[in-house]
Amino acid sequence: MPAPGGPPQLQHGPRAAARRQRAGARATAASRAVSRAWWGKPLVFTVALVPLAVLAWRLVADDLGGDPIEALEQETGTWALRFVAITLALTPLRQLTGWNALVRYRRMLGLFAFFYATVHLGIYAGLDMELNAADVVEDVVEHPYVTIGFATWLLLLPLAVTSTRGWVRRLGGRRWNRLHQLVYVVAVTGTIHYLWAVKKDTLRPFTYALVFAVLLGWRVWARRRPRPADRRAGEAAA
């Protein structure tokens, strides 16, 4: 019987089982080692801030092209989508490699998705629309790509708020899991927002669509295969 959270069952027989057990034990040992590494979270936190730091630097250096505000909007938006993708990639990665430690970073990375989305919204409302409430309302109401963009941020909000352990306890594991499945909707609506915003070159939005199709499709596929059920609270449903 493979170690909990170990690699998926791909072969049968006692030899394979033994191999799996050793691999699972190694993986668990390795992930336990990383779990013990105190520098893990600060490192990820710092690295996740680098895109913002680079943008700030380029803004100051006037290296954002002819329309810096538009460039800031675009970059923060794509980073928000990227962090959603990174967050969604953790579970498949974990199940492929057996590295449970990856799960430790899911909340932080998810919150960074919300962070970049909020900066994106802030730049839109504050710099692009110049805090003109009437313009913003008109834009959200009349222009579908803005509507769906705003809706995407609104969907991320409860996920950010309930990201703490306290909320997991309050809601109970199963309800919390259900709520956080909203991230799948965010992936879809965020990509549509991007797709509807570009003028003509839909290559990049469709690339994200492909990435999310793989990440979400993987979960559908993984659910269909028989494997030991994972009932640990806080684990997102695969």
Add this chain to the structure above:
Amino acid sequence: MLIRKASDIPASEITPEAVYIDRRRFLGRAAGMGLAGALALAGCDAGDASAAGRTRESGGDVVGGAAGGEGEGEDEVTEERRVTEYNNFYEFGTDKSDPAENAKDFRTRPWTIAVEGLVAKPAVYQLEDFIRPSKIEERIYRLRCVEAWSAVIPWLGFPLADVLRRAEPLGSARYVELTTLYDPKQMPGQRRALLDWPYTEGLRLDEAMHPLAILSTGMYGKTLPNQNGAPLRLVVPWKYGFKSIKSVVKLRLTERQPATAWNRANPDEYGFYSNVNPEVDHPRWSQAKERRLGEFRKRPTLMFNGYADQVGRLYAGMDLRKNY
């Protein structure tokens, strides 16, 4: 080499009469309005020593429109690097920085321009011969992109009307169609079917004959950079920027309204006329405001990009919402 000198030759003797007469229409709002100076560039591909009459009007202000005193922000000439490093020229890629990077080796010589269609004098010209009969002038125009950003650019060029008059349009000619070079080997963007290549644009004949419409060979006192549409491009300042077709190789006079690249790509979003109009939104975004490159705050967009006095009469009685 750029030569500017105050001339003792009165402008009225040098400037073609139509332009001179129209200049009176350009004048007439707040202080300092006037047709920007006429310059001949010595040593540039367009000029030769026989380009007589180097006059330079003082002022060099934005042609026409409602700059300054209306409280809508001044019309300062945009910093050159912003205009040369931020381009929509999909033949060279769709990122704004792509054309400057990818057009570095674009060959603009030899360059031929065909004038064909419903004209009495069709011909194929070498670029130098095409330009020689005209006097290059500096025109400082606003340019407003449909994406809601804009710039003020000192173009160097000559009226499109010059070329059309020389070709002698037949009575049946109603429109001018212009075409960009098609060369996927040099233009990597043309290897994707993002737009229908080659890029085509068109104007109604009276729009094309309007003195504001120019064929440009330079900007900021120099030859056009490749990414800005070298060696020859159209500038129609009262329309959205995509109408100002770049790297032109053909002009054709037609009876029927020509198909235009963006209208074919997205007919709901880009019309034939595409006059700058703050009252008619793009289906996906508002056209009421724009951001001037290099400026932080947005500014209100002006009807016909501020050239309403000069071109409004072309559209008298037209429903500009239908004819977007």
